[in-house]
Amino acid sequence: MDDITTQFEECLRRHLRSAKPNPINYDVELVQLGLDSMTAVAVLMDMEKTFGIRFPDDMLVEGTFRTAGRLKEAVQLLRERQAS
Amino acid sequence: MTRSLPDQSLGPEWTILELLARGIIDDSEVQMVRDLLTTDTLKWGELLEQALRHKMFPMLAHQIMSASLRFDVPTNIYMHLESALEWNRWQIEVMLAHQIMSASLRFDVPTNIYMHLESALEWNRWQIEVFRRETVRVAQALADRGIPFVVTKGMAFESTLYDSLGTRYMNDIDFMITPRDRDKVMTVMQELGFRPFFDWAKDARREEISSRLNPDHLPKLAREIDQPGIRLIDIDIANSLTWTKSPFDVPVEEALENPVEQPIPGMSGVNIPCFRPIYQFLFTVLHLFREAWLQKFVESGTDVGLMKFGDVIRLIDRNQNKLTDSELLRIMQTHGVTDAVAWVLRHMDETFHTHAVELLALEKHGNEKLLRSQMRSPGYVNAWSESMRGRLQSKSRGSVRPVAPAHRGS
Numbered sequence: 001m002d003d004i005t006t007q008f009e010e011c012l013r014r015h016l017r018s019a020k021p022n023p024i025n026y027d028v029e030l031v032q033l034g035l036d037s038m039t040a041v042a043v044l045m046d047m048e049k050t051f052g053i054r055f056p057d058d059m060l061v062e063g064t065f066r067t068a069g070r071l072k073e074a075v076q077l078l079r080e081r082q083a084s
Numbered sequence: 085m086t087r088s089l090p091d092q093s094l095g096p097e098w099t100i101l102e103l104l105a106r107g108i109i110d111d112s113e114v115q116m117v118r119d120l121l122t123t124d125t126l127k128w129g130e131l132l133e134q135a136l137r138h139k140m141f142p143m144l145a146h147q148i149m150s151a152s153l154r155f156d157v158p159t160n161i162y163m164h165l166e167s168a169l170e171w172n173r174w175q176i177e178v179m180l181a182h183q184i185m186s187a188s189l190r191f192d193v194p195t196n197i198y199m200h201l202e203s204a205l206e207w208n209r210w211q212i213e214v215f216r217r218e219t220v221r222v223a224q225a226l227a228d229r230g231i232p233f234v235v236t237k238g239m240a241f242e243s244t245l246y247d248s249l250g251t252r253y254m255n256d257i258d259f260m261i262t263p264r265d266r267d268k269v270m271t272v273m274q275e276l277g278f279r280p281f282f283d284w285a286k287d288a289r290r291e292e293i294s295s296r297l298n299p300d301h302l303p304k305l306a307r308e309i310d311q312p313g314i315r316l317i318d319i320d321i322a323n324s325l326t327w328t329k330s331p332f333d334v335p336v337e338e339a340l341e342n343p344v345e346q347p348i349p350g351m352s353g354v355n356i357p358c359f360r361p362i363y364q365f366l367f368t369v370l371h372l373f374r375e376a377w378l379q380k381f382v383e384s385g386t387d388v389g390l391m392k393f394g395d396v397i398r399l400i401d402r403n404q405n406k407l408t409d410s411e412l413l414r415i416m417q418t419h420g421v422t423d424a425v426a427w428v429l430r431h432m433d434e435t436f437h438t439h440a441v442e443l444l445a446l447e448k449h450g451n452e453k454l455l456r457s458q459m460r461s462p463g464y465v466n467a468w469s470e471s472m473r474g475r476l477q478s479k480s481r482g483s484v485r486p487v488a489p490a491h492r493g494s
Contacts, residue, residue, distance in 0.1 A: 036460045037380045041294045048289070060296035062329075 004051065004079070008072055011046050015039045026069035033068075040065060047071070053078040088437045089116055094477055096120040097131040104143050105390035106397045106436045117147060137479070138390040139253040145205035146251045209250030211314055212242060216348050218309075218317050219257050223356050225272050226259075232340045233261045233269075233357065236322070236367060237395075240346065240358040245398040248349045253391070256304075256318035260359075260367070262337050263299075263323045270302060278305040278319060300324035325367050326374050332424035334370070334415065339363040361403040362412050366421070368395055373424045376431070376472075379460045390476055393432050400440055407444060426450030431472040 013019050018034040035043065043065065048054055053075065055064070065071045089112070090102045100120050108114055120126065135144045219239050226233050234240075238254035246252040261269050280295070281304035282288040295303040302321040309317055326333045343357035359367055372392045374381075381387035400407060416422040426449045429440040441447055458468045 031460070037294075037297065037378075038383055040297060041290055044293050045290060055293070057296055060293060062297070 004072070004075065007050055008047075008068075008075065011050050012043065012068060014046060015043045024068050026072065027067055029067055030065055030071070035065070043071075047075055051075055051079055053082060087439075089113065090437060092120075094473070095130070096123050096126050097134060098477055100131065101134055101138060101140055101144075101390055102436060104140060104147055105138070105394035106438065107394065107401065108147075109401075121148065133479075134477075138476075139255075140391055142205045142208035142253055143251040143391075145202060146249055205250060207313060208253060210312075212250055212252075212254065213350070214309070214311050214314050215239060215254060215257050215317070216351065218307075218319075219356060220348060220351065220354055222257070222259070222273070222276060222319065225276055226261075226269065227357075229268065229272060231261065231265050231268055231272070233259050233265075234340060234343050234359050235346075235356045236260050236359065236364075237371075239356070240364070241395055241398075243349050244346065244358075245395065245402065256320050259319065259321045260325075260336060260340065261321055261323050262340065266299075266302060266323055269321060273302075273305050273319070273321075276307070278307045280304070281306045281318065284316065298328055300326070300328045300330075325370050326424075327378070330374075332370065332373065332419075332421045334363070334366055334419045334421060339367065361399075361406040362415065365396075365399050365403065365407055365412070366415065366425070368392075368399055369425050369428045370421060372396060373428050377424075377427065377457075377459055379458045379466065382458070388476070393436060396428065396432060396440075397436060397438055400438075400443065404443070413445065422446065422449045423451045423454050427455055430455060434471065435473045435476065 009019075009024050012024060012030075012033070016030065016034040016039065018032070024033075030040075030043075044055055044060070055074070055078065059074055059078075063070065064074050087106070087109070090099050092099045100117055103113055103117055108117065131144070132141070135141045216239070219235055223233070223235060235258065237258040238252055239257050242248060242250075242252040242254070280292070282291045282295075284306060285291040292303070295301070300322060302323070305319045305321065306316050307319075308315060324330070324333060324336055325339060339359060342360055344360050345355035346358045348354045348356060358364065372388055372395075375386070375392065376388040378387075406412075413422075416425055426441065426446045429444065429446060430450055432438055433441055441450075456468055457465045459465050
């Protein structure tokens with residue numbers, strides 16, 4: 001699988017104000033980078049569009065996007081599932 | 085209870101709507117509304133636009149007609165270019181006109197404001213009739229399967245708090261169920277012909293994701309119907325008095341115990357279950373708190389309006405005995421919702437000159453930091469320094485940004 005880091009971070013920066021000027025810390029809660037309930041929807045939709053994936057219902061929960069690290073893992077998992 | 089009349093610093097248009105929202109209770113208020121409606125400086129465009137924003141158009145119509153003001157309403161306003169421009173801003177009315185025309189109803193386009201208001205009121209009354217029938221249909225199906233539920237908000241209030249005058253506007257029909265019955269209820273609703281509203285939404289996936297992330301409600305449901313002027317019936321089914329993971333909540337199972345049976349006007353012998361008064365009050369207040377305190381509702385332009393406060397004022401007026409005994413306070417304290425209730429009542433008292441905090445003996449409750457805050461996302465709050473009155477009157481609330489960055493809080 002390709003490294004998705006660049007595209008993933010660009011996607012986050014499009015929606016999270018506090019993520020724009022700084023390196024993204026993958027362990028920090030995304031709410032600290034400006035995520036709220038409306039931007040969460042926008043981020044997930046953008047991830048789906050950017051990577052050609054679809055979050056299943058059981059992944060549409062807060063835990064999936066608590067941190068950038070968790071979200072990136074979810075995106076990678078869905079890409080792998082799709083590829084196989 | 086005698087209430088002071090609102091100050092007129094925000095103009096006669098806003099004063100009229102504040103008076104109507106809290107309910108006209110004596111001759112001095114009747115006269116004040118009459119005087120304001122007939123004042124030369126009244127801006128009808130502003131009045132009608134704000135009435136639409138706050139879902140008070142039918143109520144304004146009723147007030148003008150019942151006060152015999154037909155010939156005091158300026159008949160030439162429609163001739164002015166300015167008023168023509170204003171009409172375009174009243175999006176709901178444009179939509180309404182379209183619905184009426186496409187339904188081939190022989191209503192003429194109103195030629196003056198009185199006629200316009202009259203038709204809006206009549207349409208609201210018709211919609212309520214249709215909603216009542218649909219409410220009974222859904223309620224019977226849920227009852228037949230032994231599912232505990234209550235009917236909430238507009239349908240519960242229009243006969244008990246608004247005297248079935250057709251003045252309480254409703255977007256949809258609201259129900260409350262327990263979380264454990266979500267799947268069963270979804271099945272029932274599909275059997276009744278309802279589908280998730282995603283199907284009609286502009287961006288179905290956005291609606292779907294948003295709904296999944298907020299499991300305090302079932303996905304909004306809708307059904308196409310063939311009634312003049314009404315093409316779609318929306319039903320909103322909640323399974324929480326507030327929201328997912330709210331720090332302020334009352335267990336829905338407890339709230340649904342011992343509901344009261346409420347008659348449906350015009351349908352002899354037909355009743356619907358509604359919250360008993362204490363839980364009706366708690367739900368209404370906490371629901372208002374949700375819409376007012378959560379930043380997402382502000383940003384989406386769907387946060388609190390005058391009528392939501394009007395519901396609370398009327399609930400207190402009509403249930404004083406039941407709300408002023410010790411049971412309400414005990415329930416609020418048991419579930420840790422006293423500060424949230426005090427948040428609503430203090431803003432309400434400041435805005436409408438009511439005395440709810442004193443009446444319900446909540447003077448010692450309420451959290452100053454909470455009072456001046458909004459929640460951005462779970463665990464994070466922003467400071468908020470606006471007055472509720474200014475916020476309600478503002479037409480660009482979504483553009484108002486918090487005064488300080490979010491910090492961890494309630």
